[in-house]
Each structure stands twice: as C-alpha cells, then as structure tokens.
Amino acid sequence: MxxxxxxxxxxxxxxxxxxxxxxxxxxxxxxxxxxxxxxxxxxxxxxxxxxxxxxxxxxxxxxxxxxxxxxxxSAGRKRAVLCGVTYKNSKWQLKGSVNDVKCMQYLLAEKFSFPKDSILILTEEEKDPVRIPTIKNIRMAMRWLVEGVQRGDSLVFYFSGHGSNVPDFCNDEVDGFNETLCPVDYRTAGMIIDDEINATIVRPLPKGAYLHAIVDACHSGTILDLQHVYRPSQDSSREGRDGEWEYQECRSGVYKGTSGGLAISISACGDSQTSVDTTAFTGNVPTGALTYSLIQAVEKESRITYGRLIHSMRNAIREARKGMHQNAGSTISPFVNKLRPPFSQEPQLSSSERFDVSKKEFVL
Structure with missing residues (x-):
C-alpha cells in the first residue's frame, strides 16, 4: 500500500x-x-x-x-554519471576505462566538491547489475541525471569507452553521420546516438542549470549535437585567444539547444578522428588521453579558463606523440600510429551557446 x-x-x-x-x-x-x-x-x-x-x-x-x-x-545540487566501458573478453577490449572513471570520481569529489552520494558509477566491475554499463542502464542513468534539474544545478556526464558513427537518415548532420556511444552490449542491443543524448540530457536543462559532458571516445566531437563548436587558432602559442566559434546547422530544423541552461561538451577528438587509451602519459597505468590531459591541466592551474584547458590538453597530447616518436627508434608503437595524421587526436570544445573562452573559468 x-x-x-x-x-x-x-x-x-x-x-x-x-x-x-x-x-x-x-x-x-x-x-x-x-x-x-x-x-x-x-x-x-x-x-x-x-x-x-x-x-x-x-x-x-x-x-x-x-x-x-x-x-x-535541491536547487544548487551537484550530480554526475560516470561510465567506463572496457568490453572485457573481446578484441575491442580497453584497459584504461575503469582507471579513467576512478580518476574522474576523485577529481569531482576533491576539486569540485561533488558529494559521494551524487556520483553514479557504471563499470563492468560493479556488483550491482543496474550499474553495468549496458544500453538500458546508461539510458536510465542519463534520465536520472536530469531528474528534477533546477536553476543553479551542475550536472556532469562522463563516458570513457568506444565511440563510433552511423549514417544520418534525418538530415541533421552536416557530414551525414550521427555520432554514437557504445555500451558494453552494443553488438546486440545497439548504440546510443547523439540525437538521443541531446534529447535526454541537453534539451531539458532549464535556465540557470549547467551540464558538462566529458567524452573520452572516438568520433566524439559533436556527440551532444550542440550548436556551437570552438575552433582554436592553429598557433599553439595563442592559447585559443584567436579561435572562433563555428555554428553547426541542423539541416532538418530540429531544435538542438537547451530549455535555457548551458550545456558544454569536452570530447576526445573530432567526429572524423580516433582516440586512444595509453600508458604514454603515466608509463605503466593505462588511461584515456583526454581524461589524463584534462585532469593534469585542472590540477596544475587552480583557476583555468576553457581556452587554457583546451590549449593544455592539445599540447599535452602533441608532446606525448612527439616524445613517443623520438623514443620509438625504428619501432613505432600502436599509440604513435593512432596519433599520426590523419588519425591525430585533438580534443574538442562545443557548447549550446557562445562564450569568451579566454575569460570563462572552467568550473563543474
């Protein structure tokens, strides 16, 4: 009763x-x-x-x-969903996804004061079957993330795993492809496409609410279908000050914005690029290149702008690639091969609205 x-x-x-x-x-x-x-x-x-x-x-x-x-x-609350998928016992298995989730959990709790109870973790190491990163559980977690969202709330959606793309039959995408996330059961249950992610966690955001998506996966540049993509200056010394926002037209006319809130996505690479998990940064512990470089940049500077953040992440990955080439001799490692053109990994910033990346501070 x-x-x-x-x-x-x-x-x-x-x-x-x-x-x-x-x-x-x-x-x-x-x-x-x-x-x-x-x-x-x-x-x-x-x-x-x-x-x-x-x-x-x-x-x-x-x-x-x-x-x-x-x-x-509660207005002003913080809430996060952290998904790490390793695809155990498959030829596509990743080694760093669970490490990535643990690092992000620590960053959110220690740096940005997220309460422990407000962080939902989905990995294949969880004993609770509801916390295994299946397509059903990830969808439920995304709905939980925005449940009751109000002005002042700060939400984080994090994903470390495989990403892909599929043909777009709705005429939404300029390049003709939808970007996707791959749950652990994607081969039988399918993938989660960017249209669904946008509809689930972007469009419900009310005025005064904030969402950050941090996606360490291949083909993740516009994984939230946000309307504005930041293009940094090619001059790496300018720290993004000469960059510009590029408007992403939705050809079908479907609204891809929020309900007044601000959604920001930091993704591992462009839609046509691939990303990696690697030991190039740590020497022995596998991590996602985006995740490691983001955490390092935030920890090095107590108050970092979005422009500085993107600049630091891109430089860290370039330096890792350069160092690996110099130390590889005649043997080129898989990590170097992954980062060589045309597969060079460049972290991306997109948003539901434009802002000054050289002044706006990165805060979760």
Missing amino acids: QVQIIMAGRRSRVEKCNLCGTQQWVPYETQIFKCGKCRAIIQLPKNDKDHWLKVHDSVYPGLRFRNVVETAI
Missing part, C-alpha cells in the same frame, strides 16, 4: 527498492530515484493521474528530505 504525506511543502510517498527491499520517502512525482541504502537506480511506473502534482509542488528553503533523494530536488 502506498503511503502519502506532505513534507517540506511537497507531497511525498514511500517506495520500496526493487533490489534490497528498503522502504524510503521519495518525491511523489519522481519517476527515477537512487536507493539510499544500496544506491541502485530504480525506475518507477508512470502515474499519469498525478500529473497535476508537478504543477503545484514547491520546495521550501532549508527543509530537506530524510533521504538521499532530496538531492534530486
């Missing part, structure tokens, strides 16, 4: 976790919540009869729920 109460000026109900059986209070209208005990993501059946509650609900400042679910409705 479902119990209802009014709590903090907001109607709430008791729901039971499908996995551990714990009962807990959740906002009445929520469709997805995270269990306060086992941290599983639970999707509830939709109840259309209660649609009117969404219109009248409100949150009173200073009053909080007794459960972790309160983070779903």
